[in-house]
Amino acid sequence: MLAIVLAALVLFATEAAPVDVTAIGIMVSLLLVEPVTEAAASVGLLAESFAVVSPGEGISGFSSVATVTVLAMFVLSAGVERTGIVETLGERVAAFTGDSERRQLGATIGIVGPISGFINNTAAVAILMPMVSDLAKKGGTSPSKLLLPLSYASMFGGTLTLIGTSTNILASDLWVTLGPTGAEQFSMFEFTKLGVIVALVGTAYLFTVGWWLTPERIKAEEDLTSDFELSEYLTEVVVREESPLVGQTVREALASMEEDVDVVQLIRDNRTFGEPLGQKVIRGGDVFVVRTDRESLIDVSEGEGLDLLPEIEVSDAELETTEQNQGLVEVVVAPRSSLIGETLATSRFRERYDATVLALRRGPELMRSRLDEVSLRVGDTLLVQATEDSLGRLNRNRDFIVAQRVERAQYRREKVPIAVGIVIAVVALAALDVMPIVVSALTGALAMVVTGCLKPSEFYDAVQWDVIFLLAGVIPLGIAMEETGTATLIADGVVASAELLPPIGVLGLFYVVTALLTNVVSNNASVVLMIPVAVEAATRIGADPFAFVLAVTFAASTAFMTPVGYQTNLFVYGPGGYRFSDYVRVGGPLQLLLAIVTTVGIWFFWL
Known part of the structure; x- marks a missing residue:
């Protein structure tokens, strides 16, 4: 074991x-x-x-209450998302913020925190990130100052209720399985009083020390071409009449070149064309906007009969001026994207979406050449030029999160009262013990489809299947650790190493160890590994095991110190232009502060 x-x-x-x-x-x-x-x-x-x-125990994760409840909650979150209510709420609140950075921060935290208590906090960040990016742009604020607080505030919100995160639901299920005889599922608002304190303290930190520590990695009011430092990589060339490219299609010409060159736009007879360009036949006098490095540009110009247009600086305005009303947006590779591990070439990105990738940001690293050869990772941010139709398809595709707001015509705004009513009913039925949370959540998921908030085909798309299989796979690990005595063995070591500590000190130690573990591995994996040990350790020192389980649960739900510690941290990693060290600098003091607050809070309320 x-x-x-x-x-x-x-x-x-x-x-x-x-x-x-x-x-x-x-x-x-x-x-x-x-x-x-x-x-x-x-x-x-x-x-x-x-x-x-x-x-039977080995595959019990697939029939676990936690797994089924989390599945249902994904569907409920998707039903709310499809109505557009979260975006509408964000827009109305943002209207009052103007160019005040503090009001923008307040709006960001004030919206995502409460919402994350009732829909999955990962989904809340994915929905609200475009709104926050637009808010920063319109208000002249660096998006870096708002996106990290967005991620952190969603974690605060996740501690407010049982359904705020999958971690809470999993911890509740493990408590019943591994806790003392008679242990019951957490109630809907079991730890809300502590969650409110965590949220208030965390918010105060983000408004003071956190605001000062959060860097402006992306400058305010920069256009995207400047933000991605493309001035040396975007230029215009004109095709000579005698060029060997004349008569070839754009696709044929690019395929014949060994250099790293990408055609972004074609300007012909005072008309500007964007994607799709592959089938257009090249003529003498055509002007192309190309993405390439200086060395490749010189080689292509000499070999293919192209002339560089001097003193041309390609900006957002020029790239967005085409016959097809093209625009520039940042697109983030989502955690369960089918493109992870693929390249732009192998995924046929250009052909599938009629869109051109101009640059890629991976944290602080910018890539602007040989993009077709880069294997994509979760959190990669692509600078994409595409038509309104293509942007709509990218926005609907769950492989991506579009970091700027794109109007979605398919919002079912007339279903807002129904979707909100279903969520309220699910929460109320579980909170009043009318039925278990798994029953009310499944009923609510079905109601989303029956009432038309979700189409039947969208039901399956709504579920993050990687999370479901993660839960199903790790739940048996906790059972095995308990039944083989592995949890007892580790707990003995923890208790022995903390002989000089009072019970509150051992409680705090479990919070810190879990928090450090969660910043490196999956939050759900951390809960499965630590809850059996926490129950055994509490039993050994004569403390309440429930308090120790809560410490593990809160620590696993709040991973601030690395971009990989929590999915929401990865969402904002690229769009914020953050460095790995930024998470340590801003999240480290916050992690320590909440370790003290949570430990003292649990001791006060439950011990």
Whole structure:
């Protein structure tokens, strides 16, 4: 078991494989222990065979209350999203902020915090990020000053209710399975009083110390071409009459070139054309806006009969002036995107979306050449030029998060009262103990489809299947740790190392260890690994195991110190232009502050 736990930690931390694949690998490893040891025992390599989980326990994650509840909550969040109510609320609040940075920060935190308590906080950030980016642009504020607080505030909101994050729901299920006899699921507002305190303290930090520490990585009021430092990579060339490219299509010409050159626009007879350009036949006198580096430009000009137009600076305004009303937007690669590990070439991005990628930002790193060869990662931000139709398709595609607001005609605004009513009913029924949360959530998910808030085909698209398989795969790990005594062994070590600490000190130690672990591996994996140990440790020192489980739950739901610690941190990593060190600088003091606040709060309320 220790070997499997260690392997899981290494794989989760290094992301050598997607986290959901790692989780399923853990589940399979647990299931294989018995047949492998039987085979070893049959040939004399072991004295006897043994098992760490039964087959039923090994696959119990798929039927877990936590897994099914989280699935239903994804559907509920999608139903609310499709009505457009969150964007509408954001727009109305933003109208009062003007160019005041503090009011913009207040609007960002004030919207995402409460919303994250009732719809999945990851979904809340994905929905609100375009609104916050537009808010910063219109108000002349650096988006870097608002996007990190957006991510952090969504985590505060996730601690307000049981359904705020999948972590809370998973912790509730594990408490019933691994806690003392008679342990019950967390109620809807079980820890809301502590969540409110965490949110208030966290908000105060973001308005004071956090605001001072948060850097302006992206300058205010810069256009996107300047933001991505494209002045040396975008230029205009004119095709000579005798050029060998004359008579070829743009696609044929690009395919014949060895240099890294991308055609962004064609200017012909005072008309400007954007994508799709591949089938246009090149004529003498055509002017092309191209993306390339200086060395490649010189080679192409000499070999292909092109003349560089001097003193031309390509700006956002020029790139957006085309026959097809093209625009420039930042597009973020989403966590469950099918493009992860693919390149722009292998995914046929240009052909699928009639869009051109001009640059790529990965945290602070900017890439503006050989883009077709770059393997895409979660959180990569692409600067894309595309038509309104293409932007709409990108906005609807769950592979991406468009970082600027794009009007979505498919919003079902007439369904707003119904969607909001369904969510209120789900929360109320669970909070009043009329029915378990899994039953009310599933009923609400079905109601979203029956009432037309979601189309049947959108039901499956709404679910983040990587999270579902992650939960299903790691839940048996907690069971195995408990049943094999591994949790007891680790808890003994923790308690022995903290002999000089009072119970509140051991409680704080569990918060800190879980928080550090969560900043490196998946938050859900951290909960599964730490809750069995927390229950055992609390039992050993005669403390309330529930308090220790809460410490683990809150710590796993608030990972501020790395971009990989929480999905929302990755969402804002590229659009904010942040460096890894920014998360440590801004999130480190916040993590320490909340470690103290949460530990003292749990001690006051539950011990």
